[in-house]
Amino acid sequence: MDEALLRTLTPVVLAILVRRGADFAAAEDAVQDALVEAVRVWPAGAPQDPKGWLVTVAWRKFLDAARADTARRRREERVDEEPGPGPVPSVDDTLRLYFLCAHPSLTPSSAVALTLRAVGGLTTRQIARAYLVPEATMAQRISRAKRTVSSVGLSPARAEPGGRGTLDRTGDVGTVLRVLYLVFNEGYSGDVDLSAEAIRLTRQLAASIDHPEVAGLLALMLLHHARRAARTAPDGSLVPLAEQDRGLWDEAAIREGVEILQAALARDRLGEYQAQAAVAALHADAPTAEETDWVQIVEWYDELARLTDSPVVRLNRAVAVGEADGPHAGLAALSLLDVSLPRHTAVAAHLHERAGDLTTAAHLYAEAARKAPNLAERDHLTRQAARLNTRLHRQG
Incomplete structure (x- = not known):
């Protein structure tokens, strides 16, 4: 079973059902039923057209549910005609689905949560962890958001000013950018590999909307993603930026990110993603950690603040x-x-170590490890505490 393929196709199939007239909540239920069916059937022989298969099964699941609910008879009359056989259009509706999930009627937090669940493919538990709320609370938030957008369809695409492609911009661009960055960071953490998908979608967005912050986010993603191969050791442990093998960094991605950033900054409409990308570019530009231009980085953090x-x-x-x-x-x-603040204790430990106060630093590293949000970070901080305690023992 190709789980990556199913993850990629899920938002596409969901968008097709919504475009055909299914409300958002019912469409998602139907897609989930189709995915369950795929898990059951595909191991015996995957279809030649996986997307078409999922669309057909999900649409039939939706129609079955609509016909079984007499209270939805009006909708049934509207969608009762099942589309005829044939290939599914190749148009990628995923970005349109992002904008639907960023509908103005939703709060930003609800829009982000709904998009991460319906389009990004994250579980409710993963989203709850990102927001530091109980899973049940997040489940209720997502459920309410689905009900809110259920009456909103995917309208036809509109031409962008200047001929920069077409896109249905139902929702808010800023919310969509926050969603894309959250999806990227979730993938970058290694829990769910969504980084490449977030970059793909941001490329599409940049091709459709002439906006410097969209370009800034794409540059930021590319610059961060360029360091991915150096971010973990062979045993899976985290490698801090200062200790990374810069020969493993993706130079092509760095060049592309810097070029995109420079073009965005030249428009003199600075935003937070451009400023973050500028920090990442300064790290990427330094041949060694010791040659990093920290003075400029502080200046960019002042802009970000x-x-x-x-x-x-x-x-x-x-x-x-x-x-x-x-x-x-x-x-x-x-x-x-x-x-x-998250990471406050870890930062304090690092600064105390640099100041030569190893006893305080070791204590703070151990405390930070207990607060770490994931196993990899916990292991890294625990190793730091153990390293300093070993040094202190030898000195004693």
Whole structure:
């Protein structure tokens, strides 16, 4: 069973059903039923046209459910005609589905959650973890969002000004960008490999919308993705940026990301994704970790803080200040932030180690490991604590 293929086809099939007249919630139920059927049937022989097979089965599941519900008779009369046999159109409706999920009637958090579930293929548990809420709470949020957009269809595509392709822009571009970046980061973490899909969709978006922040997000993704091969050791452990083998970085992806970023910055409409990409580009431009231009990175974090007023940005800025102006300056910047911030303890450990306070650093690394959101990060922080404790024992 090709799980990657099913993940790719799921949003496409869902969009086709919505375009044919199924409401969002019923269409998703039908697609899930079709996926269950595929898992049962395909091992004995996969169809030649997997997408067409899924569309046919999902549509029949939807019609069966509609006919069984007398309260939906009006909708049944509208969709009762099953499309005739033949190949399914090759148009990729996935981006249109993203915009539907980013409908203005939804709150940004609901739009992100719904898109991650329906289009991104993440489980409710994964989304709940990203939002730091109980799984049951997230399930209710997604269910409400599905009901909200159930009456909204996928309208025909419209020409973009300047002839930059066509796209149905039902929802908000900013929300779609946040969704794409969350999907990318979930894939980059290794829990679900969605990074390449997020890049593909962002490329499509950039080809359809002449917007510097879309270009900025695409550049940011490419620059981060370029380091993927160096991010973990053969045993699966995390390798910090400063210790990565830069020979493993994808130079072609870095060049493309930098070119896209430069073109976006030249338009003088700075946004948060362009600023983040500028930080990533400075890391990519340094031949070694020691040659990183931390002063410029601090300046870009200052821009990011102005644009977003994000505590996470200020936390990353404290790290950069610690590199540019010394660990004590970094600790001073860190002291202004809420200690409950994710990674605050890990950053404090790093800065205390650089300041030479190994005892405090070892204690903080161990504490940060207990708070780590995933096993790989927990293992990395535990190793850091063990490394310092070994040094302290030898010194004692």
